Amino acid sequence: MVCPLRKLTLAVFVLTLFAGPILAQPPAIPGYDVAWYDEFSGSSIDTNKWIVINTNQTTNNSLQDYLPSQVYLSNGNLVIKSEDIPSRGLPYRSGQVFSTSAQQYGRWDVRAKLPGTRGMWPAIWLLPDVGQNPWPSQGEIDIMENRGDEPTITSSAFHWGTNPPFVHHFVFANQQSFRNGLENYHDGFHVYSAEWDPDQIRFYVDGVHHYTVSQYAVNEFFDTQSAPMQLIINTAIGGDFLDNPDGTTVWPQYFEVDYVYVYQKQATETSQTIENPGFDENNFSLSKWTTFGNPIANVRASTQHVRDGSGALKVFGQFNSSTNYSGLEQALTVQPGLEIVASCDRFIASNDSINGTSNRCVLKIDYYRKRNGIFGTADYISSIETTIADTNSPNDVWDNFEIRGNAPAETVEARLAVVFIQPNNEGGAVHVDNLDLKRTGVSGLRLRQFDTNR
Ligand SMILES: [Ca+2]
Ligand SMILES: [Ca+2]
Structure with a gap:
């Protein structure tokens, strides 16, 4: 990553003038405490919070070399840039970050604008230490996945099984939303969330709960085998999940992340009141439902x-x-x-x-x-x-x-x-x-x- 000194000085000056009003922080959520968060408002990635991946080892037959140079901060966003420039034996370049911390249970909110066009596979997901316990023996939580040629559909999933012997199960749900036409997740920022309890995972887009994975769906797997997980954000290119890029693919592509908020559940649950009862939040929305x-x-x-x-x-x-x-x-x-x-x-x-x-x-x-x-x-x-x-x-x-x-x-x-x-x-x-x-x-x-x- 390159950050010229003069730009850095300017950024510090601007921050000094406006630091108080413009620095946001996670909103309070009933029943939760903030565990950690990143607004990506600095000039370089906070390596106390993130590991920027450097590997040409691929999974799912995807086609990208994950290079640290493809990941940077700009205008308050974490940016993952995907390009059609060959690198280390692979046709494309892209980026991936892991959170340094792992957490079992809680809530994850990620506000992001997804890359588009055929071949892009942006993902926001949670993974345990698969070096210690090979995938999928301790599960995988996919908060959000998208195919670049399907701008109005995102999906959430849970993977589980054993290894060895290798047995893989998964459940998933697609979601769409309609406001002024079908929502296009490549056009603007949206909040992708998961709440993970000991016996249940709930998935949200823009505050609307669209899918639950419960103990009943996963053969009681949550009780016995899941483990603390790291948050991963990346854009894979091509592979088993979708069609590979072709002549219609537009390059470069950018996966922009405005913030990551991670919460831990409080020991005692607070009672709630009905929220957004008249569907008037955010002008009009199903938020909280x-x-x-x-x-x-x-x-x-x-x-x-x-x-x-x-x-x-x-x-x-x-x-x-x-x-x-x-x-x-x-x-x-x-x-x-x-x-x-x-x-x-x-x-x-x-x-x-x-x-x-x-x-x-x-x-x-x-x-x-x-x-x-x-x-x-x-x-x-x-x-x-x-x-x-x-x-x-x-x-x-x-x-x-x-x-x-x-x-x-x-x-x-x-x-x-x-x-x-x-x-x-x-x-x-x-x-x-x-x-x-x-x-x-x-x-x-x-x-x-x-x-x-x-
Ligand atoms: Ca931000
Ligand atoms: Ca109303």
């Missing part, structure tokens, strides 16, 4: 029909020729016996009304005996729900809906959900605003006692 059944961005933040603020939820079916369930959810920590109230406003537009007779949308409260539990497993207790839209619902008016009930025995979490159920590929969309989930703070038992005292 967990989406499900969303393969064609059919669960989206929208400005089409808004009750209050700047945004609302729009949800419709997946059109996959079988009964499908799409929607979103968010959880509150509760205790058994507490009264829980869920409510929302709902709108159906006449130009996209509930066609046919089978589509239905419900407002639900799901009760769990385990935090972040998986629906339909032993984690799940029961639900209450009310229909907020079907073929009989009026068009072009906002209606309000509410359900209430007492949390059953063993409940530790109540989850508010909106679910669009599409059995027969029939059209129509539902708009929802002002979702809310409240603990009234008074159990049924206490209410009766209060009445007696009066």
